[in-house]
Amino acid sequence: MKKFLTHNQQLKNLRHKNLVIKNSSKTKRILESENYYTIINGYRSIFQDPSSHRPFRFRNGTTFEEIHSLYELDAELRNIYMKYILKIEKSFQSLVAYFFAKDNKNNNRAYLDFRNFRKPVLKKGFPRANAIHKTIAMFSNKMANEHDFAIQHHITVHQEVPIWVLINSLTLGEIAYVYYYLKDHLRLEIAKYYKNHRNKEYSTHVYSIRPDDIDNFLFSAKHFRNACAHNERFFCKSTGRIQNIGILKNQMKLYLPKKDFQTFERQINRTIVDYTNKFVSIPINQIKRQAGI
Template sequence: MPYFRHGRTALNFSKPPFTHEEQIALLEERGMVIDCSDSLFHLNHINYYRFSGYALHFEVFEDRVRTHRFKKGTKFSDVINLYEFDNRLRGLMQKYLTPVEISIRTHICYYLVHKYNTSHPYLDATLFSRRFFHDALIENIRIEFQRSKEIFVKAYKEKYSAPPLPPLWMVVEFICFGQCSKLYSGLAQTKDKKEIANALDCSFKDLESWLCGLAVLRNLCAHHSRIWNRNFTINFRLPRQFKDVEINRSRFIVPYLVLRKLLGPLRLMEQFEEEFNQLLLDYPSVPITKMGFNDLIAEQLGVERRNMTPANGSNKQSRDTKGVE
């Protein structure tokens, strides 16, 4: 029986689970060509709902409404190709997020312990703005400290009784990146933020925005979420070089530009660009327009542009829907 939620009629979920064979039959019924002899193997190792998130790109939409039919000629291998591209894209982002994250943790720690000449600057509530919930930061650090299985954490607990929490150079090694972001954004002195940001060759306002966004991107990659053709809700500030360029800010292009910028001081920008371009060359049928790249941006960045035309025709969708029913 239907009921109401947020003023709309909501139904009880009643769809039955499908076997792998039934899933393939459903795809065929909707017009997909099953051209892979190992299609059952793929669906045995890739959840159908995850697979359908990539298959959605090949569906026909009429007036932004799904028809549950695939575009003519859509093959099972097309979807697998897209899935594998996104898998490698996530891996590439994770690979280069790691040195950036380590560098940011290092700069925050090094600056604060030397500026305030203490091993535990984060314990001083006066260093943080009134808007910042210092108590919450300390509580989160305490929880992570108790939870951590790192040898250095165990050694601190056994050897020292005060302070009850370890020095900042240990803390930045076990707290999550999101907490590092909050530690930075909560600093009371703009000068402190500027000094840390200067070491990373960016403004403090940019860094504040980027830390928050990169923490979200990191989690998306860690949880194997789709990056290609995703609507990002992260409010990234654009690097200064691209502030006047028309860019779809809800697409992958923005975190790509941010990560590229932060890799500059680490002397890894060119390597990152080369590997990204090679990925595009390896998957020429994957349209990068779905990631927010346009001709102008691609030309400025030297990005491989053979991928600019959407695969299998245009695909206007109403929103970033997860997958096929």
């Protein structure tokens, strides 16, 4: 069982593991406000002495300030990515609602009928074909949310909630399921929309976006979104389909307007430059390699 350590004992433990602590008072204040486990256990691995395994030892010269700088860099990267993931989330909300409503223009409750969705071929790593019932149940649960003013207003005044109203309450992960179960022609319409807009913006015809590509992106991107939302370690985040945040960034290019993507990329690069001189025991390039950026 892990023993409780006071903040002073934590500092002693870190020094015992070869970590340089330049300012005990400042380090203690940081640990008091930001949690030992989150900072040290979350970000220490890249600073490990490669010749040590058990017990853990830091590389010679590693300072607490370096670990805390990586912690802060990670927070900035999360904030940048979250901003643009949410833009993509909003874009998919809008397109899914538009094309589904257009295809079911005489029925504002069409999303509650499983016959208006497809039964996809079973693929490893994707939802089962009959899990559409869970997605429809999710729609019903959203309608029952008494704290969502827009939804409750439409129920009270119109006795129904159009999908373009309901869709705003869905997260990227929920949108991934809805898109996955859309009928094939609607999935293709949305894929064509992104493909045509990106090719037009970049004056090229090299971008090919298929519905399966969107499935792969959405079901992976939701994990990165959740990591951002819950302040999890982000710079070395990986999923089965997207191995690092650099690959995620490159895939986000397909779903962001060109101007937004260019700003997104500049913000990442500027943030990396701002932190370059804060690392001594390891080069910034080692962090960039793990992140894929």
